[in-house]
Amino acid sequence: MSQILLVDDDKEFTDVASNIIEFLGHDVEIANNLEEAYNCIEFQRFDHILLDFMLPDGSALHLIDKLNTQDKVPFVTLITGHPSVKSIISGMCGPNVNYLVKPLQREDLELVLSGKRKAVKKAKSSSITKHFGCLVGESAPMQELYEMIDRVGKTNANVMLMGESGVGKEVVAHAIHTASDVEGPLVATNCGALSRELIGSELFGHEKGSFTGAVGRKIGVFEQAQQGTLFLDEITEMPLEMQPNLLRVLESKRVTRVGAVKDTPVDCRVISATNRTVEEIAQSKVLREDIYFRLAVFPITIPPLRERLADIPLLATAFIEQLNAENDTNFAWQNEQLDQLKAYGWPGNIRELRHAIHRAFIMSDPKGTEVTLPKNFESPFAKNQTSTNQVTAGQTIDDVEKELIRVTLEKVEGNKTLAAEMLGISTKTLYNRLNAWENQAQG
Amino acid sequence: MQSSQGAQPVTTNSLIHDVRNPLNRISMQAEMVKLVLENDMPKEKAIAALDKILVACQDSSAALQKLAEHSRSDAES
Numbered sequence: 343m344s345q346i347l348l349v350d351d352d353k354e355f356t357d358v359a360s361n362i363i364e365f366l367g368h369d370v371e372i373a374n375n376l377e378e379a380y381n382c383i384e385f386q387r388f389d390h391i392l393l394d395f396m397l398p399d400g401s402a403l404h405l406i407d408k409l410n411t412q413d414k415v416p417f418v419t420l421i422t423g424h425p426s427v428k429s430i431i432s433g434m435c436g437p438n439v440n441y442l443v444k445p446l447q448r449e450d451l452e453l454v455l456s457g458k459r460k461a462v463k464k465a466k467s468s469s470i471t472k473h474f475g476c477l478v479g480e481s482a483p484m485q486e487l488y489e490m491i492d493r494v495g496k497t498n499a500n501v502m503l504m505g506e507s508g509v510g511k512e513v514v515a516h517a518i519h520t521a522s523d524v525e526g527p528l529v530a531t532n533c534g535a536l537s538r539e540l541i542g543s544e545l546f547g548h549e550k551g552s553f554t555g556a557v558g559r560k561i562g563v564f565e566q567a568q569q570g571t572l573f574l575d576e577i578t579e580m581p582l583e584m585q586p587n588l589l590r591v592l593e594s595k596r597v598t599r600v601g602a603v604k605d606t607p608v609d610c611r612v613i614s615a616t617n618r619t620v621e622e623i624a625q626s627k628v629l630r631e632d633i634y635f636r637l638a639v640f641p642i643t644i645p646p647l648r649e650r651l652a653d654i655p656l657l658a659t660a661f662i663e664q665l666n667a668e669n670d671t672n673f674a675w676q677n678e679q680l681d682q683l684k685a686y687g688w689p690g691n692i693r694e695l696r697h698a699i700h701r702a703f704i705m706s707d708p709k710g711t712e713v714t715l716p717k718n719f720e721s722p723f724a725k726n727q728t729s730t731n732q733v734t735a736g737q738t739i740d741d742v743e744k745e746l747i748r749v750t751l752e753k754v755e756g757n758k759t760l761a762a763e764m765l766g767i768s769t770k771t772l773y774n775r776l777n778a779w780e781n782q783a784q785g
Numbered sequence: 786m787q788s789s790q791g792a793q794p795v796t797t798n799s800l801i802h803d804v805r806n807p808l809n810r811i812s813m814q815a816e817m818v819k820l821v822l823e824n825d826m827p828k829e830k831a832i833a834a835l836d837k838i839l840v841a842c843q844d845s846s847a848a849l850q851k852l853a854e855h856s857r858s859d860a861e862s
Binding site for chain 2: 358359396423445446528570
């Protein structure tokens with residue numbers, strides 16, 4: 343945390359900027375003219391001064407002169423409307439002064455206060471649309487998903503998200519929360535990560551002294567999500583003996599903290615998530631039927647990445663843009679690289695894609711613009727998953743064919759000629775199949 | 786023409802400064818709205834910031850009008 347002095351004669355600007363700076367974790371004092379600034383620096387030491395260049399009772403340079411007489415000279419950022427001031431500053435003020443040009447953005451403040459001493463380069467605006475502020479993809483399965491999110495967002499129905507590991511269930515929960523017109527927060531908890539002893543306390547809260555170690559009152563996640571959304575991840579990992587308590591809360595909309603006498607009304611949408619299919623849930627009996635129907639009023643299945651290959655370039659671009667922004671680099675994809683990414687099956691879904699891109703980013707020369715992709719994306723986890731693939735009764739011939747082509751392409755690292763040879767079909771037929779699936783995915 | 790601060794003569798630079806200030810307020814208030822939305826803060830804060838953006842838009846428009854009049858009078862003299 344730094345001590346910041348903000349000097350500007352625009353009171354509305356100083357009010358809002360001080361709120362933002364406090365949010366960034368710093369302490370702020372405000373001065374609306376030079377005289378107030380002189381008073382501040384006389385009685386307090388500051389790490390950083392944000393200083394408007396034109397003040398009603400003089401120039402910022404007067405204050406800089408005064409600061410230069412102090413034992414420890416704070417860093418100064420001049421806020422100016424004139425980029426030409428840069429040349430004046432560099433000649434007169436030395437290395438401890440930089441500048442920002444109005445209009446300011448939060449990112450500008452974040453960068454100068456985090457100690458970056460060069461003029462701030464504005465981030466390039468992204469060409470990727472983020473639906474509901476977080477979801478990337480324009481394929482037909484994603485358009486269906488957006489429509490479902492939009493519809494369920496307008497209701498208060500409980501939602502169960504189903505999908506393979508890594509498809510982005512928590513991101514979809516965020517999207518539903520964003521689409522809902524609710525005042526409360528989104529509170530997330532992972533039912534699989536909580537011990538049997540603590541799950542009741544985490545979900546419903548506890549009163550002081552209700553059990554050994556309960557040194558104070560704790561508000562459970564149901565109460566924390568009041569007027570908002572509660573996201574229960576890995577719901578099928580919740581111990582069966584705890585499920586009747588959950589059912590009671592879902593039915594009565596009242597929660598009783600552990601050790602409490604009275605119950606408390608709760609009002610939040612519950613979004614739960616699991617990587618099991620409905621059939622698996624029913625067969626394995628990991629979730630009581632009555633709970634399932636309470637939680638899955640509106641079930642949503644999130645498509646795996648292999649069913650929306652057309653979105654891979656968009657996702658890859660969004661990830662690389664984010665890494666560029668975080669690391670001040672300028673990497674861009676080549677078309678062949680995007681084809682290489684599309685040729686892999688991504689059994690670990692978006693999580694695996696993101697991980698592979700991050701790894702490639704680290705391996706690439708930061709001075710260049712080309713990402714160095716590995717020849718082979720296969721991870722040990724992916725191998726396990728693909729080696730256990732078996733044909734099961736009920737699968738369509740089309741699905742089996744698709745899976746066989748996917749596995750073969752993976753094996754030959756995306757080389758379509760080799761894959762066609764192994765499959766005993768012509769390269770043209772293979773391309774026709776791939777194009778047909780891509781067109782299907784794009785709707 | 787005199788500036789709002791009284792003694793100083795109005796120049797194109799000072800008029801541009803008067804336009805930039807409300808733009809700066811708009812930018813920071815918009816950042817405030819983003820903060821509120823990203824962090825599930827009370828929506829009243831966002832509404833107050835949006836109201837201030839609307840006022841600052843009117844201020845920008847008035848300042849641009851002054852700048853236009855100044856340019857016209859400069860051209861005529």
